[in-house]
Amino acid sequence: MDHNGNTELRENSFWRKYLFSADHKTIGKQYLWLGLIMALVGGILAYFMRKQLAWPESETLTPNVYNAFVTMHGTIMVFFVAMPILLGCFGNFLIPLMIGADDMAFPRLNMLSFWTFFVGTLLLILSFFVPGGAAAAGWTGYAPLSAKPIYTGVNWGLNLWILSLALEFASVLMGGVNFMTTAITMRAEGMSWFRLPLMVWMQLSAAIIFMLSVGPTIAAAVLLLLDRLVGTGFFVPAQGGDPLLWQHLFWFFGHPEVYVVLLPGFGVLLEILPAGSRKPIFGYRIIIYSTLVAGVLSFIVWAHHMFVSGMNPNLSMPFSITTILISVPFAIVIFAMIATMWRGSIRLTTAMSFAIGTLMTFLMGGVTGIFNGSAAVDIFIHDTYFVVAHFHYTLFPATFFAAFAGIYFWFPKMFGRMLNETWGKVHFWLTFVGFNLVFLPMFRLGMAGHMRRLADPTQYNFLSTESIKSTQIFITWAAIGLLIGQAPFIVNFLRSIVAGEVAEENPWQANTLEWSTASPPPHGNFEVRPIVHHDPYNYSSPDADSDWLPQDQSLEEITT
Amino acid sequence: MLFDKWFPASISTFSGDIDFVFYLIFYIVGFWFLLTEGLIIYSLIRHRKGKAAFFDGSGKRQSSWILIPAAVVLLLDLAIDYAGGQVYDKVKIETPDHIDLQVLVTAQQYGWFFTYPGEDNVLGTSDDIIFDEDAGAVPLHIPVGKVVQLHLKSADVIHSFFVPELRLKQDIVPGRIIPVWFQVTKKYLRKEPYEIACAELCGFGHHTMRAFLVVQTEEEFTGWLKEQAEEQW
Numbered sequence: 001m002d003h004n005g006n007t008e009l010r011e012n013s014f015w016r017k018y019l020f021s022a023d024h025k026t027i028g029k030q031y032l033w034l035g036l037i038m039a040l041v042g043g044i045l046a047y048f049m050r051k052q053l054a055w056p057e058s059e060t061l062t063p064n065v066y067n068a069f070v071t072m073h074g075t076i077m078v079f080f081v082a083m084p085i086l087l088g089c090f091g092n093f094l095i096p097l098m099i100g101a102d103d104m105a106f107p108r109l110n111m112l113s114f115w116t117f118f119v120g121t122l123l124l125i126l127s128f129f130v131p132g133g134a135a136a137a138g139w140t141g142y143a144p145l146s147a148k149p150i151y152t153g154v155n156w157g158l159n160l161w162i163l164s165l166a167l168e169f170a171s172v173l174m175g176g177v178n179f180m181t182t183a184i185t186m187r188a189e190g191m192s193w194f195r196l197p198l199m200v201w202m203q204l205s206a207a208i209i210f211m212l213s214v215g216p217t218i219a220a221a222v223l224l225l226l227d228r229l230v231g232t233g234f235f236v237p238a239q240g241g242d243p244l245l246w247q248h249l250f251w252f253f254g255h256p257e258v259y260v261v262l263l264p265g266f267g268v269l270l271e272i273l274p275a276g277s278r279k280p281i282f283g284y285r286i287i288i289y290s291t292l293v294a295g296v297l298s299f300i301v302w303a304h305h306m307f308v309s310g311m312n313p314n315l316s317m318p319f320s321i322t323t324i325l326i327s328v329p330f331a332i333v334i335f336a337m338i339a340t341m342w343r344g345s346i347r348l349t350t351a352m353s354f355a356i357g358t359l360m361t362f363l364m365g366g367v368t369g370i371f372n373g374s375a376a377v378d379i380f381i382h383d384t385y386f387v388v389a390h391f392h393y394t395l396f397p398a399t400f401f402a403a404f405a406g407i408y409f410w411f412p413k414m415f416g417r418m419l420n421e422t423w424g425k426v427h428f429w430l431t432f433v434g435f436n437l438v439f440l441p442m443f444r445l446g447m448a449g450h451m452r453r454l455a456d457p458t459q460y461n462f463l464s465t466e467s468i469k470s471t472q473i474f475i476t477w478a479a480i481g482l483l484i485g486q487a488p489f490i491v492n493f494l495r496s497i498v499a500g501e502v503a504e505e506n507p508w509q510a511n512t513l514e515w516s517t518a519s520p521p522p523h524g525n526f527e528v529r530p531i532v533h534h535d536p537y538n539y540s541s542p543d544a545d546s547d548w549l550p551q552d553q554s555l556e557e558i559t560t
Numbered sequence: 561m562l563f564d565k566w567f568p569a570s571i572s573t574f575s576g577d578i579d580f581v582f583y584l585i586f587y588i589v590g591f592w593f594l595l596t597e598g599l600i601i602y603s604l605i606r607h608r609k610g611k612a613a614f615f616d617g618s619g620k621r622q623s624s625w626i627l628i629p630a631a632v633v634l635l636l637d638l639a640i641d642y643a644g645g646q647v648y649d650k651v652k653i654e655t656p657d658h659i660d661l662q663v664l665v666t667a668q669q670y671g672w673f674f675t676y677p678g679e680d681n682v683l684g685t686s687d688d689i690i691f692d693e694d695a696g697a698v699p700l701h702i703p704v705g706k707v708v709q710l711h712l713k714s715a716d717v718i719h720s721f722f723v724p725e726l727r728l729k730q731d732i733v734p735g736r737i738i739p740v741w742f743q744v745t746k747k748y749l750r751k752e753p754y755e756i757a758c759a760e761l762c763g764f765g766h767h768t769m770r771a772f773l774v775v776q777t778e779e780e781f782t783g784w785l786k787e788q789a790e791e792q793w
């Protein structure tokens with residue numbers, strides 16, 4: 001494909017180069033900055049919530065503010081941290097490089113996508129400061145609580161919340177079109193579908209799942225906004241509306257969205273595990289087929305969020321069955337990851353530590369999903385801390401462990417310098433231990449029936465026991481530790497951009513195409529367009545002299 | 561059992577069934593969890609030095625290493641579905657033929673109000689005993705050992721009726737009346753009341769939306785109800 005039409009965008013003025021750039025690498029990095037800054041915002045919200053929960057008598061947050069923080073923490077972490085880092089950054093930065101292309105198929109659409117996202121983020125931040133405060137109806141925005149300002153006391157905060165999500169969805173849709181077109185039309189010579197790095201497969205699957213599922217939720221968001229602004233009453237029973245309609249439309253997207261975040265996280269692991277184990281990926285095609293099966297199944301599990309919602313209870317078992325069955329394709333992918341490490345020659349870099357940490361923590365999230373997925377057990381644990389613990393064990397590994405793994409791994413390619421490994425290890429251990437100390441005890445709270453989203457649990461006698469209270473305090477200290485544990489990363493990240501050790505082309509001796517060009521790659525990515533000769537995971541092949549074999553290097557080239 | 565210290569007391573005819581499914585899942589997934597984590601840690605310790613083996617999981621023999629365990633996962637999944645399905649049916653789908661007491665429960669920001677049928681034992685008739693806002697926070701009284709059906713109704717937003725000891729939770733959707741049933745087993749008759757919680761975020765007072773559940777003997781209960789009827793009429 002030819003990109004002559006875009007040459008005027010490639011001029012080297014400061015604005016064009018660093019701010020309004022159409023270069024996929026710059027856009028990827030912009031998404032990274034945005035995601036990391038929003039992660040800090042989301043983390044600070046979590047800190048105040050934890051302080052309130054451990055010491056309700058301190059009245060750190062009023063109930064209104066607590067509810068707003070609960071809502072915004074979830075919204076920010078899912079839509080403004082996980083999405084920009086895992087899709088926005090890794091997708092944009094890696095897809096063209098990994099397929100041997102010079103940029104995305106539509107660079108200017110890509111730029112528009114980022115700036116749409118950016119405006120959405122600003123609106124979300126702005127919503128904290130409007131009268132009435134930020135949205136306080138939960139990140140799921142259940143109607144009619146969300147449908148009328150009188151129910152929460154929040155007016156423009158919630159309208160802005162809807163608008164910012166709408167902009168975010170629009171941005172990701174543009175990105176998705178770009179991901180797909182790029183991967184379909186711009187692969188280098190020899191890059192057949194089954195030679196694509198799994199990261200590209202995962203990004204593509206995520207983009208397709210997003211595009212196919214988000215429609216109903218956009219419609220629902222428009223209806224909700226009309227309910228709030230014009231009083232239409234689509235979700236208000238007194239006006240003939242139906243609150244459960246919102247839940248169906250929201251979760252039809254809301255569940256697949258989990259995989260939109262998870263799959264790119266898996267993609268990171270599927271690149272790092274083979275490179276870090278010096279072994280081919282185990283079951284390349286099986287992983288792809290399993291992902292496709294999981295992707296299809298993800299469209300028929302949404303009502304597992306609604307076992308006690310008041311929908312026709314006869315619907316529960318079919319959804320319970322599909323939900324529990326989705327464990328099969330994911331089990332296959334996890335088994336394949338373990339088999340990839342098995343009998344390898346593991347190099348425990350920081351990136352590899354975070355990758356294995358993702359695997360070890362995600363396993364807990366995966367297996368506890370079976371409890372929630374069982375309609376019977378859900379009657380008890382629904383809307384308790386058991387659910388909070390479960391989804392943090394699925395989303396935190398993807399959003400943070402996998403993202404950190406990816407950042408430590410691709411940082412040299414992005415910035416041309418290495419992150420400090422020693423501080424990386426310190427960061428890993430603080431994060432790994434801190435995370436488990438925060439979220440493991442939450443299962444215990446949930447098993448006691450502890451409801452979520454309570455500004456002051458001690459209003460209940462059964463949540464005022466010494467054991468429950470001390471658990472809450474323990475969790476808060478652990479959360480403070482987890483937050484402080486990010487300091488080494490922030491310092492390391494900022495310092496390494498300017499003063500890190502200069503990175504070579506291929507510091508991890510990995511095979512995929514992004515490692516066959518300079519760090520960072522020049523405009524257009526490759527001096528000479530690469531030609532692909534192998535699948536991407538040819539590590540320790542008996543045919544090669546070294547224990548890696550770049551995709552663009554033919555065996556003849558090496559032996560002659 | 562393992563989690564007796566953590567679980568709330570189990571006081572309904574189906575609370576034990578729900579706990580049973582929990583334990584069933586716990587032991588099945590616990591096995592897989594320990595196995596997979598064990599393999600990862602083993603690999604981390606043992607597979608560090610020397611040259612890596614070269615195999616990529618293609619071919620029938622190698623792919624069976626992960627597909628056979630996955631097939632076992634599938635079978636266990638179906639067992640979990642089967643056990644869970646039985647219990648979900650019992651709690652949410654099959655209502656007992658004979659219902660001893662019906663109570664109308666009205667949830668509104670941020671309180672619970674209960675309406676009892678009067679002597680005719682039918683709700684919605686003129687002899688209903690109504691506790692509304694004026695009556696204050698009157699607990700839900702129910703007789704032990706009897707099948708109780710609640711009709712859940714909301715005046716504003718979605719709330720959720722939750723009594724941890726009953727293992728019963730049901731969202732209350734405005735615009736509908738949703739029935740639930742339970743039967744408190746005899747041996748858990750106790751004097752201090754259980755707590756009824758709201759489990760669905762319903763506004764800034766959500767965390768205060770609590771009521772009490774008082775379990776009485778049949779005689780105590782009928783006596784209490786009579787007293788209330790006399791007071792109201």
Ligand SMILES: [Cu+2]
Pocket residue numbers: 254255258301302304305
């Ligand atoms: Cu879901």
Ligand SMILES: [Cu+2]
Pocket residue numbers: 719720758759760761762763765766767769
């Ligand atoms: Cu509530």
